Amino acid sequence: xxxxxxxxxxxxxxxxxxxxxxxxxxxxxxxxxxxxxxxxxxxxxxxxxxxxxxxxxxxxxxxxxxxxxxxxxxxxxxxxxxxxxxxxxxxxxxxxxxxxxxxxxxxxxxxxxxxxxxxxxxxxxxxxxxxxxxxxxxxxxxxxxxxxxxxxxxxxxxxxxxxxxxxxxxxxxxxxxxxxxxxxxxxxxxxxxxxxxxxxxxxxxxxxxxxxxxxxxxxxxxxxxxxxxxxxxxxxxxxxxxxxxxxxxxxxxxxxxxxxxxxxxxxxxxxxxxxxxxxxxxxxxxxxxxxxxxxxxxxxxxxxxxxxxxxxxxxxxxxxxxxxxxxxxxxxxxxxxxxxxxxxxxxxxxxxxxxxxxxxxxxxxxxxxxxxxxxxxxxxxxxxxxxxxxxxxxxxxxxxxxxxxxxxxxxxxxxxxxxxxxxxxxxxxxxxxxxxxxxxxxxxxxxxxxxxxxxxxxxxxxxxxxxxxxxxxxxxxxxxxxxxxxxxxxxxxxxxxxxxxxxxxxxx
Amino acid sequence: xxxxxxxxxxxxxxxxxxxxxxxxxxxxxxxxxxxxxxxxxxxxxxxxxxxxxxxxxxxxxxxxxxxxxxxxxxxxxxxxxxxxxxxxxxxxxxxxxxxxxxxxxxxxxxxxxxxxxxxxxxxxxxxxxxxxxxxxxxxxxxxxxxxxxxxxxxxxxxxxxxxxxxxxxxxxxxxxxxxxxxxxxxxxxxxxxxxxxxxxxxxxxxxxxxxxxxxxxxxxxxxxxxxxxxxxxxxxxxxxxxxxxxxxxxxxxxxxxxxxxxxxxxxxxxxxxxxxxxxxxxxxxxxxxxxxxxxxxxxxxxxxxxxxxxxxxxxxxxxxxxxxxxxxxxxxxxxxxxxxxxxxxxxxxxxxxxxxxxxxxxxxxxxxxxxxxxxxxxxxxxxxxxxxxxxxxxxxxxxxxxxxxxxxxxxxxxxxxxxxxxxxxxxxxxxxxxxxxxxxxxxxxxxxxxxxxxxxxxxxxxxxxxxxxxxxxxxxxxxxxxxxxxxxxxx
Numbered sequence: 001x002x003x004x005x006x007x008x009x010x011x012x013x014x015x016x017x018x019x020x021x022x023x024x025x026x027x028x029x030x031x032x033x034x035x036x037x038x039x040x041x042x043x044x045x046x047x048x049x050x051x052x053x054x055x056x057x058x059x060x061x062x063x064x065x066x067x068x069x070x071x072x073x074x075x076x077x078x079x080x081x082x083x084x085x086x087x088x089x090x091x092x093x094x095x096x097x098x099x100x101x102x103x104x105x106x107x108x109x110x111x112x113x114x115x116x117x118x119x120x121x122x123x124x125x126x127x128x129x130x131x132x133x134x135x136x137x138x139x140x141x142x143x144x145x146x147x148x149x150x151x152x153x154x155x156x157x158x159x160x161x162x163x164x165x166x167x168x169x170x171x172x173x174x175x176x177x178x179x180x181x182x183x184x185x186x187x188x189x190x191x192x193x194x195x196x197x198x199x200x201x202x203x204x205x206x207x208x209x210x211x212x213x214x215x216x217x218x219x220x221x222x223x224x225x226x227x228x229x230x231x232x233x234x235x236x237x238x239x240x241x242x243x244x245x246x247x248x249x250x251x252x253x254x255x256x257x258x259x260x261x262x263x264x265x266x267x268x269x270x271x272x273x274x275x276x277x278x279x280x281x282x283x284x285x286x287x288x289x290x291x292x293x294x295x296x297x298x299x300x301x302x303x304x305x306x307x308x309x310x311x312x313x314x315x316x317x318x319x320x321x322x323x324x325x326x327x328x329x330x331x332x333x334x335x336x337x338x339x340x341x342x343x344x345x346x347x348x349x350x351x352x353x354x355x356x357x358x359x360x361x362x363x364x365x366x367x368x369x370x371x372x373x374x375x376x377x378x379x380x381x382x383x384x385x386x387x388x389x390x391x392x393x394x395x396x397x398x399x400x401x402x403x404x405x406x407x408x409x410x411x412x413x414x415x416x417x418x419x420x421x422x423x424x425x426x427x428x429x430x431x432x433x434x435x436x437x438x439x440x441x442x443x444x445x446x447x448x449x450x451x452x453x454x455x456x457x458x459x460x461x462x463x464x465x466x467x468x469x470x471x472x473x474x475x476x477x478x479x480x481x482x483x484x485x486x487x488x489x490x491x492x493x494x495x496x497x498x499x500x501x502x503x504x505x506x507x508x
Numbered sequence: 509x510x511x512x513x514x515x516x517x518x519x520x521x522x523x524x525x526x527x528x529x530x531x532x533x534x535x536x537x538x539x540x541x542x543x544x545x546x547x548x549x550x551x552x553x554x555x556x557x558x559x560x561x562x563x564x565x566x567x568x569x570x571x572x573x574x575x576x577x578x579x580x581x582x583x584x585x586x587x588x589x590x591x592x593x594x595x596x597x598x599x600x601x602x603x604x605x606x607x608x609x610x611x612x613x614x615x616x617x618x619x620x621x622x623x624x625x626x627x628x629x630x631x632x633x634x635x636x637x638x639x640x641x642x643x644x645x646x647x648x649x650x651x652x653x654x655x656x657x658x659x660x661x662x663x664x665x666x667x668x669x670x671x672x673x674x675x676x677x678x679x680x681x682x683x684x685x686x687x688x689x690x691x692x693x694x695x696x697x698x699x700x701x702x703x704x705x706x707x708x709x710x711x712x713x714x715x716x717x718x719x720x721x722x723x724x725x726x727x728x729x730x731x732x733x734x735x736x737x738x739x740x741x742x743x744x745x746x747x748x749x750x751x752x753x754x755x756x757x758x759x760x761x762x763x764x765x766x767x768x769x770x771x772x773x774x775x776x777x778x779x780x781x782x783x784x785x786x787x788x789x790x791x792x793x794x795x796x797x798x799x800x801x802x803x804x805x806x807x808x809x810x811x812x813x814x815x816x817x818x819x820x821x822x823x824x825x826x827x828x829x830x831x832x833x834x835x836x837x838x839x840x841x842x843x844x845x846x847x848x849x850x851x852x853x854x855x856x857x858x859x860x861x862x863x864x865x866x867x868x869x870x871x872x873x874x875x876x877x878x879x880x881x882x883x884x885x886x887x888x889x890x891x892x893x894x895x896x897x898x899x900x901x902x903x904x905x906x907x908x909x910x911x912x913x914x915x916x917x918x919x920x921x922x923x924x925x926x927x928x929x930x931x932x933x934x935x936x937x938x939x940x941x942x943x944x945x946x947x948x949x950x951x952x953x954x955x956x957x958x959x960x961x962x963x964x965x966x967x968x969x970x971x972x973x974x975x976x977x978x979x980x981x982x983x984x985x986x987x988x989x990x991x992x993x994x995x996x997x998x999x
Contacts, residue, residue, distance in 0.1 A: 066538030099533035155539040166563035218988035222633020284986040337615035
């Protein structure tokens with residue numbers, strides 16, 4: 001069950017078509033109640049009737065139910081003022097509360113912004129090539145909460161074992177949890193020139209303060225992590241979206257669009273006691289080495305050093321240290337246990353985006369969409385599975401055929417196949433690949449039959465088309481699909497299908 | 509205008525009359541919060557302590573670190589038994605083969621050591637949560653929960669010390685132990701071995717004192733932690749750290765607690781909480797079993813749909829140990845003398861020679877036994893022999909073995925020879941019950957399978973650091989500022 005209420009009071013005024021004011025205050029409240037009832041029985045008596053009364057034996061816990069409640073409330077105000085369609089300023093304020101932070105419910109959030117439409121200035125009106133040019137900027141602090149219900153407390157599950165009640169902790173809470181605050185700057189330009197070239201450029205920089213993160217705790221404390229409001233994370237990037245109408249004539253229309261974005265996530269601050277002095281104050285979380293000023297997805301991996309040509313074993317790089325513990329170089333080792341982890345690079349891609357083009361010649365139309373990604377690193381889970389011939393009965397990659405070490409083939413790319421041997425390189429650099437890719441996502445060719453024909457059958461239009469999805473995909477390795485994620489470590493996804501469609505679109 | 513203003517005021521009043529107290533939301537069903545528990549504790553602490561302790565005990569039969577071959581305490585023991593001389597895994601394709609072949613289990617990046625560390629520290633955490641709730645001036649029933657939690661925590665630390673430091677009497681004494689947490693709290697570094705053991709011993713003595721003072725009936729329930737469990741662990745701890753008189757006394761307290769050694773007929777049902785030897789176990793029934801992940805699913809050769817034997821994966825005894833069991837000893841019948849063809853359901857399978865029948869049951873809802881009486885005899889005899897009280901040791905050993913072997917005559921051995929005999933009897937008596945690894949370490953015996961005819965993997969590992977695991981890297985060292993590479997156990 002959910003309840004939502006919202007009260008708004010707004011005000012709008014336009015004076016002489018020069019001053020435009022609008023303002024609004026409001027309040028909202030919403031409450032969710034999820035009620036769940038589970039009931040189990042087994043041995044259905046009369047087939048086909050899935051009702052509890054038609055089943056004979058109790059099963060599992062019998063019946064159970066629970067209600068999960070959450071509520072949020074907000075007070076807000078917003079005002080915009082614009083002068084002569086050229087200058088505008090805006091401001092907003094919110095005061096938000098949520099039940100999930102029981103002990104720190106409320107947060108203040110606000111934003112201010114301004115925009116200037118240069119193309120409306122008298123001195124710009126003469127420039128015929130300039131159709132629209134607008135610059136805008138906003139700065140604000142917004143709030144972010146969790147997708148959770150009772151993170152403020154430890155939760156205990158209630159159960160029964162051989163007639164005795166049991167309670168055991170199932171989640172770890174933190175009563176100090178509160179809102180994340182995103183301090184964000186947005187700068188942007190919208191433009192349109194010669195009535196042919198148009199689009200927008202944007203820059204954003206968001207610093208998340210009081211970051212809610214799963215702080216890793218040593219498992220000797222009995223817990224593996226705990227949510228805390230600590231640390232500052234910065235995400236910044238550029239986005240562009242530009243379209244050029246190359247040909248605009250009566251019979252031919254051709255345009256091309258290029259868009260892309262960069263995104264860069266850097267950890268600015270975290271509690272220094274979390275840092276490991278042996279790592280220069282950095283700390284390890286999963287596959288990442290995290291430190292102040294370092295990329296958040298800074299991969300920290302064992303570095304695969306290839307196959308030992310003498311015996312076919314896998315090798316890894318290991319730091320050599322002198323008597324004072326200073327690193328003096330590196331050497332290869334077959335002992336994974338003494339290999340060294342190295343910073344390999346940022347898992348996130350440098351640039352991600354797409355290209356679109358549309359072409360029309362009389363009744364024939366064509367469009368294509370492409371997606372690309374440059375840079376970044378990602379684990380190739382598919383190959384990791386298929387490079388594992390040590391498990392009888394499983395499929396293996398044809399990369400291995402003729403490419404594994406034998407005394408006759410000492411320079412093979414892959415190590416000797418040994419029955420039942422643990423493979424250490426699976427999570428090393430051996431299986432992290434460049435995440436760049438190019439994908440021809442879609443092409444569509446169509447022909448719209450002349451109206452003088454189609455009108456005879458009473459149709460407004462009739463278009464025949466051919467559509468192909470996912471025609472071409474190029475990545476660092478056959479079968480490796482970096483689209484599965486951007487943090488470097490996502491697992492194998494179901495491959496995307498290549499689809500061909502022929503069709504008719506008939507408008508009556 | 510005036511009308512409008514009134515209207516605005518009315519609406520304004522409505523929405524600033526706020527619903528903020530409606531943001532106070534507590535869990536309703538499914539879970540209880542800390543806040544709700546605190547409320548209950550104020551009224552009736554035992555209402556919370558009892559189910560928390562019960563849950564800690566339940567952890568022993570339900571917890572796992574990877575999920576298949578390691579569900580519950582008996583299987584954790586089976587994984588350790590695989591790392592010894594006396595148990596053989598007939599097929600190395602999957603389950604337990606990493607343990608049986610010592611496949612890099614010790615190194616800091618391996619999930620096996622990570623699992624051991626996490627599971628036993630979860631036990632410490634559970635115990636500390638209970639202990640934190642019991643005030644210093646508590647009285648009555650709460651003190652029983654205190655005693656149980658102290659015993660439970662001591663069991664966890666006893667295991668951790670064996671896993672993460674060398675044997676106390678072979679150099680481990682002067683090295684770093686494991687981090688010692690006596691209440692729930694932030695990260696700690698390694699505590700000296702002597703301190704950890706001294707804490708374990710104090711906790712167990714306190715627990716025994718509390719149980720005895722409360723006149724707790726240890727015989728009433730074979731599924732709870734009581735003074736006999738505490739005394740048995742105390743005997744293990746004391747014999748480990750060289751306090752032999754205390755060890756013999758603690759073991760003797762268990763022997764005289766009212767249990768009885770099994771007869772040959774009873775021996776066929778070792779895995780039964782109702783057995784006269786069972787000090788503590790878990791009472792499985794058909795409504796609550798671990799299914800094909802149960803201990804018996806791996807070790808019993810007769811269970812249909814088992815992941816173990818029915819899948820052609822047999823657990824056998826090393827022929828070298830088998831051949832040392834006299835024919836007059838009924839424990840020998842726990843192992844197949846010959847290869848046999850058996851029909852299980854619709855299939856006929858060949859069971860290899862030396863297949864273990866010790867736990868031959870048809871159901872995986874068979875009980876688990878964590879502590880039983882005969883271990884107390886073996887610990888007592890060992891403590892007496894190490895304390896050079898040979899006559900007493902010979903008698904204690906005779907009290908046990910004569911019940912198993914009709915042809916057994918009282919030993920006349922002394923010194924190392926007597927200890928060797930006790931060691932042999934321990935391996936025979938407790939085979940498959942998760943003791944060999946600990947006993948080997950305490951007796952400073954390594955693994956050498958070279959001259960065994962039926963071992964599949966002929967591993968050789970001398971006693972010493974090979975039987976001490978590394979502290980897990982990602983679970984512990986990476987997030988614990990007080991434990992660095994320099995504190996790590998050598999690979």
